[in-house]
Amino acid sequence: xxxxxxxxxxxALPGHTPESIAEALLRQLKLRPTQVQTMLPPxxxxxxxxxxxxxxxxxxxxxxxxxxAAHKEKQAVTADIPSASPAATSATSSPAAATATTADxxxxxxxSLARGFPRRRxxxxxxxxxxLVTLCCVLIPLLYLAMVTxxxxxxxxxxxHVHDFTSFHVRGFWPMFVLYALPGASGALLLxxxxxxxxxxxxxxxxxxxxxxxxxxxxxxxxHRLAEAIGIRPPVALRLSNEVxxxxxxxxxxxxxxxxxxxxxxxxxxxxGLSSQQFLGVLAHEFGHFAQRLGMRCSFLINxxxxxxxxxxxxxxPWVERLEQxxxxxxxxxxRAVMVVTRTGIGGSRLLLAGLFQLSFRLSQSLSRQMEFDxxxxxxxxxxxxxxxxxxxxxxxxARAFGEVDKRNASTWRExxxxxxxxxxxxxxxxxxxxSAWATLRRGLGYGTTRYWDSHPxxxxxxxxxxxxxxxxxxxxxRPAAVLFDRFVEHCRDxxxxxxxxxxxxxxxxxxxxxxxxxxxxxxxxxxxxxxxRWTGRQWHARPWLPLQRPLPDDLGKLSWQACIDELxxxxxxxxxxxxxxEQEAGRxxxxxxxxxxxxxxxxxxxxxxxxxxxQRHLPEYQRIIDWQTPSRxxxxxxxxxxxxxxxxxxxxxxxxxxxxxxxxxxxxxxESLQEAWIVASQFEGTGDVAQHKGLxxxxxxxxxxxxxxxxxxxxxxxDIPQSLLDGDSIGGYLRRRCPRxxxxxxxxxxxxxxxxxxxxxxxxxxxxxxxxxxxxxAQAERAHGIAGIEN
Numbered sequence: 001x002x003x004x005x006x007x008x009x010x011x012a013l014p015g016h017t018p019e020s021i022a023e024a025l026l027r028q029l030k031l032r033p034t035q036v037q038t039m040l041p042p043x044x045x046x047x048x049x050x051x052x053x054x055x056x057x058x059x060x061x062x063x064x065x066x067x068x069a070a071h072k073e074k075q076a077v078t079a080d081i082p083s084a085s086p087a088a089t090s091a092t093s094s095p096a097a098a099t100a101t102t103a104d105x106x107x108x109x110x111x112s113l114a115r116g117f118p119r120r121r122x123x124x125x126x127x128x129x130x131x132l133v134t135l136c137c138v139l140i141p142l143l144y145l146a147m148v149t150x151x152x153x154x155x156x157x158x159x160x161h162v163h164d165f166t167s168f169h170v171r172g173f174w175p176m177f178v179l180y181a182l183p184g185a186s187g188a189l190l191l192x193x194x195x196x197x198x199x200x201x202x203x204x205x206x207x208x209x210x211x212x213x214x215x216x217x218x219x220x221x222x223x224h225r226l227a228e229a230i231g232i233r234p235p236v237a238l239r240l241s242n243e244v245x246x247x248x249x250x251x252x253x254x255x256x257x258x259x260x261x262x263x264x265x266x267x268x269x270x271x272x273g274l275s276s277q278q279f280l281g282v283l284a285h286e287f288g289h290f291a292q293r294l295g296m297r298c299s300f301l302i303n304x305x306x307x308x309x310x311x312x313x314x315x316x317x318p319w320v321e322r323l324e325q326x327x328x329x330x331x332x333x334x335x336r337a338v339m340v341v342t343r344t345g346i347g348g349s350r351l352l353l354a355g356l357f358q359l360s361f362r363l364s365q366s367l368s369r370q371m372e373f374d375x376x377x378x379x380x381x382x383x384x385x386x387x388x389x390x391x392x393x394x395x396x397x398x399a400r401a402f403g404e405v406d407k408r409n410a411s412t413w414r415e416x417x418x419x420x421x422x423x424x425x426x427x428x429x430x431x432x433x434x435x436s437a438w439a440t441l442r443r444g445l446g447y448g449t450t451r452y453w454d455s456h457p458x459x460x461x462x463x464x465x466x467x468x469x470x471x472x473x474x475x476x477x478x479r480p481a482a483v484l485f486d487r488f489v490e491h492c493r494d495x496x497x498x499x500x501x502x503x504x505x506x507x508x509x510x511x512x513x514x515x516x517x518x519x520x521x522x523x524x525x526x527x528x529x530x531x532x533x534r535w536t537g538r539q540w541h542a543r544p545w546l547p548l549q550r551p552l553p554d555d556l557g558k559l560s561w562q563a564c565i566d567e568l569x570x571x572x573x574x575x576x577x578x579x580x581x582x583e584q585e586a587g588r589x590x591x592x593x594x595x596x597x598x599x600x601x602x603x604x605x606x607x608x609x610x611x612x613x614x615x616q617r618h619l620p621e622y623q624r625i626i627d628w629q630t631p632s633r634x635x636x637x638x639x640x641x642x643x644x645x646x647x648x649x650x651x652x653x654x655x656x657x658x659x660x661x662x663x664x665x666x667x668x669x670x671x672e673s674l675q676e677a678w679i680v681a682s683q684f685e686g687t688g689d690v691a692q693h694k695g696l697x698x699x700x701x702x703x704x705x706x707x708x709x710x711x712x713x714x715x716x717x718x719x720d721i722p723q724s725l726l727d728g729d730s731i732g733g734y735l736r737r738r739c740p741r742x743x744x745x746x747x748x749x750x751x752x753x754x755x756x757x758x759x760x761x762x763x764x765x766x767x768x769x770x771x772x773x774x775x776x777x778x779a780q781a782e783r784a785h786g787i788a789g790i791e792n
Contacts, residue, residue, distance in 0.1 A: 004049075004052070004053060004055075004056035004072055005056070005073050006046070006059045007071050007073060008039065008047060008068055008070050009069040011041055013069055018435075021066050021068060022435045024065065024067060025039060028065070033432075037390075037393065040442070047059065047063065057072065060072045105276045105484065106222055109222055109475055110221075112474045113226065113228075113474065116229045117291075119231065130294065130367055131294075133298075134298040134302055137302045140359065140360050155184075159180065190345035193345070194345075208239035208240055208495075209494055210238075216487065218486060220238070222484055226382075230287045232262075238266065240268055242496060244267050244398045245265075246283060248262050250300060253304075268423035269423040270395075270398065270481070271485065272427035272480075272482060273398045273427040274480075274481050275477065276477040276480070276483060277384075279481035281380075281387060282395075284379045287378065288374065288378030291378065292371060292375075305360055306360055310357050313354040373465050380469050380473075384472055385468075389445075389463045389467065392459050393445060396441050396445065401429035402426050405419070406422075409422070409518065412522050413505070414765045415726060417521060418505070418518070420496065420513060420514060421496055422495075422496045424492055425518070425519070445460055497512075528773065532772040532775035535775040535789060536643075536790065537569060539568075539572060539575045539579060539790075540771070541582075542583070542768065543583045543764075544583065544586055546640040546643055547637065548643065548647070549666045550640060552644060556641045556644075559645055561653075561782075561785075565790060568639075568642050568643070575636075577632075582630070582632045588607075588625070589626070589672070592607065594679070594680045596618065599613055626669075646778065651781075653781050654780070654781035661767070663731075664763075664766065667714065667717055667721075670713065670714045677706045677707040678707050678753065681703040701749065705749045707749065711742065712742075718732035723766070726769065734766060735766075738758060739759055
């Protein structure tokens with residue numbers, strides 16, 4: 001019996017757009033949006049194989065009506081492996097399709113890999129270039145060591161021969177200090193710090209979980225078969241992470257470099273969001289790096305040198321911090337002079353290391369891009385050139401989804417709810433993307449070009465390179481990659497908890513929730529915030545809070561409901577501008593407070609790079625901000641009156657009670673005071689320029705004590721504000737749940753700097769939620785009574 005297959009040409013028929021094609025496929029084939037995206041132009045793929053004549057005609061007709069250019073081709077029964085395209089399952093049903101669906105992807109993989117991958121040795125020119133660039137990069141640390149050695153030799157030579165340059169007999173303290181003590185002490189310290197980069201620094205925290213191979217025998221078998229087919233030794237360990245990435249690296253750094261032992265790290269969001277075909281293609285890409293044996297070892301050396309240079313140039317060094325502390329604790333002129341010279345030398349050495357890093361980095365990046373192209377070849381051979389482009393799009397979608405899920409998760413954590421399973425939440429987020437979101441992602445693949453210093457080629461260039469190979473693919477299976485795991489859900493939850501611990505999140509298991517709960521809560525809060533923004537005509541800003549507690553002026557108390565809203569609409573541009581200026585003033589208030597505090601202790605400190613601190617000008621400005629006497633804040637007072645009148649009329653018409661918003665508004669003076677104290681206390685962490693002044697520690701301590709006092713005072717006031725929007729019977733109860741350490745008397749002022757940051761964030765969330773909830777109720781009342789809103 002003759003069989004047929006239907007293949008897409010990668011083009012759209014005249015008069016059809018990707019959006020119209022997607023709508024037609026969704027309607028005709030009943031596919032999910034993620035399935036439709038794999039069929040949109042320029043996708044060139046076999047939609048379905050193993051069809052009889054009528055089935056092929058029917059599928060071809062559906063695709064043509066949808067706007068896709070497709071061909072019906074005759075095939076031998078055993079010539080091609082049927083494609084497991086998502087569209088195939090929904091478009092038709094046949095015994096061949098049933099067989100493809102129920103077969104074990106592992107057995108299919110073993111069969112597909114039986115003949116191995118075609119090998120390609122690097123050209124002599126490429127190998128020579130690789131070796132030369134690696135030698136150049138490795139010589140850079142040796143050049144640095146030679147310069148340090150030369151400096152040390154020069155220092156010893158100077159101290160030994162300095163008396164030869166003095167025609168007079170050196171006597172007295174100051175000549176001895178200038179000629180011998182200052183260069184000797186500062187030079188010795190500088191030499192020590194110049195040698196510091198050659199010493200090991202602290203190890204970084206492990207960001208992944210070690211997987212017991214016995215827990216996933218099928219995954220292990222698939223990985224071993226793939227490694228053998230590519231021609232490399234399988235990894236000796238598997239690790240699981242919460243990142244949208246996969247990687248292979250030498251075990252133990254230098255030890256793995258010499259013995260060849262490798263570790264594979266799998267990002268579980270990839271497994272949750274990719275098909276088996278796409279996931280194994282990604283693994284083939286990672287293993288493809290190690291198939292370039294010379295290239296991988298050269299790459300290890302280059303990356304090791306680059307990482308070493310970057311860390312020594314930019315990473316904070318505990319030795320430097322201890323030197324700063326020593327300088328701060330000693331007020332002797334001699335010590336301060338030595339420290340000034342030493343710190344100048346340390347700064348110069350870091351600039352030198354930063355320049356050497358840029359040199360090494362730029363030398364090596366073109367080779368890094370070539371290695372990526374070579375690794376892409378393995379992915380295209382296994383999964384197919386067409387699937388390579390689909391995978392690139394899917395990876396971009398997963399990366400975007402991870403950011404969105406992570407942001408939503410951080411937001412719902414303000415209400416003690418965290419995702420139990422982030423990888424599957426990321427996949428669910430991608431599955432929820434509509435046609436416009438996918439169109440945006442698809443356009444993103446075409447943006448950007450490869451620059452000289454990029455370590456990876458642009459996505460579009462990689463896709464074109466893979467398509468130029470015209471690889472049909474060795475393995476085809478559209479089922480989720482999770483079918484290769486036996487305990488996938490358990491691994492996802494373990495990786496999620498490990499991710500929270502890495503971030504320092506102090507959570508309890510009872511606070512971990514299903515994706516639906518966190519998504520629904522996040523969507524509710526986002527919708528409420530969007531409704532509030534519409535209700536305020538986009539005027540709303542997070543700070544300052546409107547002083548709704550102030551009594552209404554007589555003229556505003558007589559305004560009708562519609563007249564009140566009409567005035568808000570009429571002055572909307574000015575109100576938005578004034579609110580934004582008032583928000584900037586809140587930050588400026590803290591900067592003036594910090595600069596003024598240091599000035600009072602004889603420590604000059606500018607407000608910015610272009611504006612110095614002038615007590616006569618800036619202290620009155622500071623007081624005007626506190627008293628709401630600036631033009632923008634004066635204008636907001638009338639705006640607050642208009643909103644209070646609008647809210648009161650809506651609540652009265654709907655027979656609703658006042659909510660926590662009015663009570664919260666009374667706290668804003670305390671909130672700004674805490675904000676100022678917190679910013680001032682936090683600023684001391686980055687004021688190395690004034691660390692030499694004797695009174696700094698006392699100033700820092702006073703700022704932290706003020707931060708603690710403001711926090712405790714604000715907490716006590718919040719205890720008297722009842723609420724039902726969040727956990728706890730009162731705003732104070734909610735804050736104490738968010739900051740349990742705030743109730744511990746053992747915590748000192750230092751701990752309250754971190755606590756105050758969480759308090760401010762939580763109070764901002766409570767205010768925003770109270771404002772949004774009230775805005776939604778008022779909007780309902782206005783619609784019910786025929787009142788036109790600001791945006792109507």
